[in-house]
Amino acid sequence: MELSYYPGCSLEATAKEYNLSAMAACKALGIELKELEDWICCGATSAHSTNQKLALTLPAQNLAQAQNMGLDLAIPCAACYNRMKRTDHALKTDEEKRAEIEEIIDFKYTGEIKVMSLLEAIVNGLGTKTVAEKVTRPLQGLKLACYYGCLLVRPPQITCFDNPEKPMTMDNLMKALGAEPVKWSYKTDCCGASLALTASSTVEKWVTRIIDMAEEAGAQAVVTACPLCQSNLEMRRKNRLSGIPVFYFTELIGVALGLPDTKNWFVKHLIDPAPLLRALSLAC
Template identity: 55%
Template structure:
C-alpha cells in the first residue's frame, strides 16, 4: 500500500513525535509513505482568515503535487487535513473556484486524488484486522478517552469520513490495540486552537473543561490526532492535572513493540513514562 505523505509544518517542529511514530508504524504495516516533494504550508489559520483564494490555492498546490505522483495524500495533522480536504471539496464542486485556483497556480487540477487523514488511512485502508495482527503487546488495562477535536469532522460536508458528532474510528483502533476507550461527551469539542497564542485565558478555560471531563470519565490518558490539540492539552492544563496526551500512532507503536517509542515519549510536556512502565509491568 502506497500513499503520498504530507507532514505539514507542525510535524517538522512541535509535533515531531507524531511524524516519527507515523513513519515507524507505517513501515511496520508495510505501508509506503512518499513525502510530497516541495510541499508548501497549508495556510492553516493565517490564510483562510485573510484571503479565501489563498486559503484554497496553498493546499491546492499540494494536491496538484499529489496528482503528479498519482497517489492519495495522507495528512496526519488535523488542521492540515481540514485545509487540504476543504480545498479539494471546494474545487471539485465549484467550477468557477477551480478555474480561479488553476489560474493562480498556473496548472490544471484534475481532482483525481482523495485526501485522507492518517486516522482514516490506518483504520479504513490498512484496516483494523491487519493492525490487530501486528500487535505484539496488548495495551491491557490502559483506559483512554479519544479526542478527535473539531477539525477532523467539521464541516461535515467537506471533511467528515464518519459520524461528525460521535466518531468511532479511533475508539475502535484503541480496542484493537487492547486499550479500553471510555465513553465521554467531549471527543469533538474545540481545544481553542491558535487562540492559545493571543487569548491564552480562553484556551485555559476550554482545555480545562476537556481535561476535567477526561479525569471524570476515569481516563489515564487522552489520545488525539492533532498536534495543536496535543500541545494545548499538555501545556494549557490547570489544577495540577498531569494526564498524558498521546498521538494514536504512538500507542500503535507501543502495542507493536517498536523500539523507538522512548524517543517519541521524551518530547512530551507531560511525562508519559510512568504510565507506560506501569503497563509494561502489568502486561
C-alpha cells in the same frame, strides 16, 4: 499500500514525535509513505481568517504535487487535513474557483487523488483487523479518552468522516490495539486551536474542562490525531504540565507493535507518558 504524505509545518518542530511515530507506525503496518516533494504550508487558520482565495490556493499547490506523484494523500495533522480537504472540495464542486486556482498554480485538477487524514488511511484503508493482527504487546489495562477535536469531523459535508457528534474511528483503532476507550462527551469539543497564543486565559478554561471530563470518565490518558490539540491539552490546562498524559494515536500503535523507538518519542512530551506505561507494564 503506498501513499503520498504531507507532514505539515508543526511536524517539523513542536510535533516532531508525531512525525517520527507516524512514519515508524506506517512502516511497521506495511504502509509506504512518500513525502510530497517541496510541500508548502497549508495557510492554516491565518489564511482562512484573512483571505479566502489564499486559503484555497496554498493547499492546491500541495494537491498538485500529490497529483503529479499519482498517489492518494495521507495527512497526519487534522488542521492541514481540513484545509486540504476543503480545497479539494472547492476544486471538485466550484467551477469558477477551480478555473482561478488552476490558472494561478498552473495545473489541471483531475480529482483522482483521495485526500485522507492519516487516521482514516490506517483505519479505513488498512482496517482494524489487519492492525490487530500485527499487535505484539496489547495495551491491556490502558483506559483512553479518544479526542478527535474539531477538524477531523467538521464540516461533515466536507470531511465525510465518521459521525460528527460521536465519532468512533479512533476508539475502534485503540480497541484493536488492546486498550479500553472510555465513553465521554467531549470527543469533538474545541481545544482553542491557535487562540491558545492570543487568548490563552480563555483557552485554559476550555482545555481544563476537556481534561477534567476525560479524568472523570476514568481515562488514564488522552489520545489525539492533531499537533495543536496535543500541545494545547498538555500545556493549557489549569494545573500546568501535570496530570494525565496526551498521546498521538501513532505512538500507541508503536507501543502495541513493540517498536523500538517509542522512548525517543516520549522524551519529547512536556507531560511524560512513560511512568503510566511502566505502571501498566507496557513500556519497552
